[in-house]
Amino acid sequence: MVDIDFYGGVDEIGGNKILVKDGKTSFFLDFGMGFSKANEYLSEFLQPRKSNGILDFVELEFLPYIKGIYREDYLEHVGIKYEPEPSVDGVLISHSHVDHVAYVHHLREDIPIFLSQESYLILRALEETGASAFSEYLQLKKTFHMGPNKKGDGYKRLKLAVDRDIRIVKPYKPFSIGNFSIKSAPVDHSLPGASGYIAINDDETVVYTGDLRFHGRQPELTNKFVQESKNPDPQP
Numbered sequence: 001m002v003d004i005d006f007y008g009g010v011d012e013i014g015g016n017k018i019l020v021k022d023g024k025t026s027f028f029l030d031f032g033m034g035f036s037k038a039n040e041y042l043s044e045f046l047q048p049r050k051s052n053g054i055l056d057f058v059e060l061e062f063l064p065y066i067k068g069i070y071r072e073d074y075l076e077h078v079g080i081k082y083e084p085e086p087s088v089d090g091v092l093i094s095h096s097h098v099d100h101v102a103y104v105h106h107l108r109e110d111i112p113i114f115l116s117q118e119s120y121l122i123l124r125a126l127e128e129t130g131a132s133a134f135s136e137y138l139q140l141k142k143t144f145h146m147g148p149n150k151k152g153d154g155y156k157r158l159k160l161a162v163d164r165d166i167r168i169v170k171p172y173k174p175f176s177i178g179n180f181s182i183k184s185a186p187v188d189h190s191l192p193g194a195s196g197y198i199a200i201n202d203d204e205t206v207v208y209t210g211d212l213r214f215h216g217r218q219p220e221l222t223n224k225f226v227q228e229s230k231n232p233d234p235q236p
């Protein structure tokens, strides 16, 4: 049996953080910022404090409190134990709009992130050029890490950067997460590289649209996704 928990994206536009699990395997569909919640509390110059680790985000209910998914530096800084292993097996990113991807910044680096080549390139550009303090989509730079000065006369902040586990997926080329065989399906949206996903385990099929349209430049992509979803091929 497949359970689906919605931690965002219900009765709002975007903010999708949907956890799919079947007992052994679990993965998120997107991990985005909910605009409605963010607009309630934040503005350009009023952002959550990085110095408060994960707490502002959880306290204001931007992020759900789930063990084993958040980055070590943000947890340990506020005295929350870091689990040795991640509690989810991956995140499938549908596209690179912030309401679908922004909170990947907060995830631990050993959770695999699956996304299209185009989404990867857009995130890389955002990460390299973005002014946001919360845009470590591909590489995580550990904060609050101190180490001894070379001269031995005190401590300094260490800038440790670690690459995330990025997995670029090709259209309709199956890949596995645990028990699930999954295909990404390009769809038409206002951003290149937008994808839906078709995930199949032994009993059920989960189809995730992400954001799509039928009236745009490439309706044939979306139509193909609809057709493929009707008759999903369980073979990897």
Ligand SMILES: [Zn+2]
Binding pocket: 095, 097, 189, 211
């Ligand atoms: Zn979108």
